Amino acid sequence: MTDNFTAAAAPGALPVVGHGWALLRRPLDFTASLASHGDLVTIRLGPLRAYVACHPELLWQVLTDDRTFDKGGWMYDKARALAGNGLPLCPHRDHLRQRRLMQPGFHRSKLERYSEVMVDEITAMTASWRDGQIIEVFPALFDMALRTVSRTLFRTSVDPESVEEFRRGMAAAMSSFLPRLMLPKWGEKLPLPMVRRLQQVMQDLLHARDRLMTESARDPGEDGGILSAMIAARQQEGDGGLSDADIDEQVLPLLIAGSDTVAASLAWALHLLVQHPDAERRVHEEVDRVLDGRPAQWSDAARLPYTSRVLTEALRLYPPAWLLTRVTTAPTRLGGHELRSGSTVIFSSAAVHRHPRFYADPEVFDPDRWLPHHIGRLPRGAYLPFGAGSRKCIGDRYGMVEATLALATIAHRWQLRSAPGSDARPAPHSAILHPRRLLLRVRPRPGTA
Numbered sequence: 290m291t292d293n294f295t296a297a298a299a300p301g302a303l304p305v306v307g308h309g310w311a312l313l314r315r316p317l318d319f320t321a322s323l324a325s326h327g328d329l330v331t332i333r334l335g336p337l338r339a340y341v342a343c344h345p346e347l348l349w350q351v352l353t354d355d356r357t358f359d360k361g362g363w364m365y366d367k368a369r370a371l372a373g374n375g376l377p378l379c380p381h382r383d384h385l386r387q388r389r390l391m392q393p394g395f396h397r398s399k400l401e402r403y404s405e406v407m408v409d410e411i412t413a414m415t416a417s418w419r420d421g422q423i424i425e426v427f428p429a430l431f432d433m434a435l436r437t438v439s440r441t442l443f444r445t446s447v448d449p450e451s452v453e454e455f456r457r458g459m460a461a462a463m464s465s466f467l468p469r470l471m472l473p474k475w476g477e478k479l480p481l482p483m484v485r486r487l488q489q490v491m492q493d494l495l496h497a498r499d500r501l502m503t504e505s506a507r508d509p510g511e512d513g514g515i516l517s518a519m520i521a522a523r524q525q526e527g528d529g530g531l532s533d534a535d536i537d538e539q540v541l542p543l544l545i546a547g548s549d550t551v552a553a554s555l556a557w558a559l560h561l562l563v564q565h566p567d568a569e570r571r572v573h574e575e576v577d578r579v580l581d582g583r584p585a586q587w588s589d590a591a592r593l594p595y596t597s598r599v600l601t602e603a604l605r606l607y608p609p610a611w612l613l614t615r616v617t618t619a620p621t622r623l624g625g626h627e628l629r630s631g632s633t634v635i636f637s638s639a640a641v642h643r644h645p646r647f648y649a650d651p652e653v654f655d656p657d658r659w660l661p662h663h664i665g666r667l668p669r670g671a672y673l674p675f676g677a678g679s680r681k682c683i684g685d686r687y688g689m690v691e692a693t694l695a696l697a698t699i700a701h702r703w704q705l706r707s708a709p710g711s712d713a714r715p716a717p718h719s720a721i722l723h724p725r726r727l728l729l730r731v732r733p734r735p736g737t738a
């Protein structure tokens with residue numbers, strides 16, 4: 290690797306908060322703007338200095354060397370204290386063992402079975418819509434995705450009250466998590482409402498999780514889901530495997546990681562289609578040809594290339610997991626710069642996904658940029674909505690299948706139009722990039738209602 294990279298400090302730091310304000314208030318605009326300053330850009334978050342990798346090659350180095358660029362530091366310490374040491378948060382030393390236990394639950398053969406649950410939940414959601422109804426899109430999709438991931442985790446039906454309890458907790462957690470993580474250590478001791486609120490919310494979430502788990506113990510379902518695959522994998526590992534408590538610890542992160550990411554991707558895709566009638570028409574043509582009046586199912590996913598490209602492009606423009614961090618465990622070089630041990634490096638795919646050097650007209654929504662002959666020209670590290678390396682999303686295929694089936698089924702049956710009061714700007718302060726309040730009016734498409 291050459292060291293021909295440029296480095297810069299981002300302008301516009303405010304006293305005390307640094308760039309924290311811009312990052313939380315204008316998540317997408319701020320991160321996407323950083324690449325114009327350099328390949329490795331320093332920002333200030335309160336007292337903390339962090340490096341943002343804005344060049345695909347640097348991002349690739351960070352993500353594929355998870356020994357040097359580990360999940361750690363005070364932000365992760367706080368996140369683990371709140372949400373546990375499950376797979377998305379655990380450090381390198383615990384990762385391989387946890388990943389091995391979870392991997393069988395995401396095997397392709399299992400996904401095909403989970404897709405039946407996906408179809409069931411997508412159909413239930415769209416069947417509940419009425420002609421002319423205005424849907425607040427993100428919460429509706431979140432419910433659907435949460436119910437799906439709960440059922441594939443536990444292989445049991447989940448009562449609507451538990452889902453609603455969990456959804457409320459998640460909405461509150463997602464909006465207060467980031468500001469809380471960025472609070473300096475001394476701030477934790479202050480009687481700030483933000484500090485107390487998040488503690489309460491996490492307690493509520495754990496309670497909702499326990500309730501879901503108790504329901505699942507009462508009714509374990511006829512065949513195994515992700516949880517039982519983990520239990521089976523642990524039995525195979527013998528004594529060195531995880532304890533019951535370790536397995537419980539995986540549940541909350543899975544419910545979180547598997548619901549709001551899928552809901553956000555779909556919400557952005559629907560928003561983009563409403564804004565781009567040509568693309569919407571092409572999706573309609575494709576789904577009408579392939580589905581012919583029925584909901585999309587597993588075997589259709591591979592026959593919906595344009596619909597998948599719409600999602601791929603939505604994930605480029607609006608990557609839901611937009612802000613993740615690593616901490617260096619040893620002195621190292623990144624882009625020709627010496628980083629001390631303990632340096633914070635930010636992985637924001639939004640910083641490379643709109644980079645004009647790698648994407649022509651980066652702001653333009655163009656699903657056809659994902660046609661096979663274009664993809665070959667993209668350097669590795671330029672498209673990372675699911676991350677890369679050993680910490681790459683374990684649910685990437687799961688998420689893509691669910692989102693493709695949902696998008697196809699919705700587009701086949703319903704025409705969506707923007708409704709008054711809709712606000713599709715990215716929500717501020719949120720750990721997941723989703724629209725603030727996307728309101729769409731639904732009308733049945735001729736011949737499909």
Ligand code: HEM
Nearest residue numbers: 376377546547550551610613674675676680682683684688
């Ligand atoms: C479109 C949907 C999704 C997106 C955009 C997404 C994004 C991501 C990203 C960027 C990471 C890497 C985090 C990092 O490197 O710090 C990740 C990890 C993870 N995701 Fe997803 N995800 C999605 C769906 C899912 C689903 C459906 C599940 C589970 C049902 C899931 C479970 C996980 C887990 C457990 C990890 C941690 C993996 C590890 O550290 O080994 N995700 N996800």
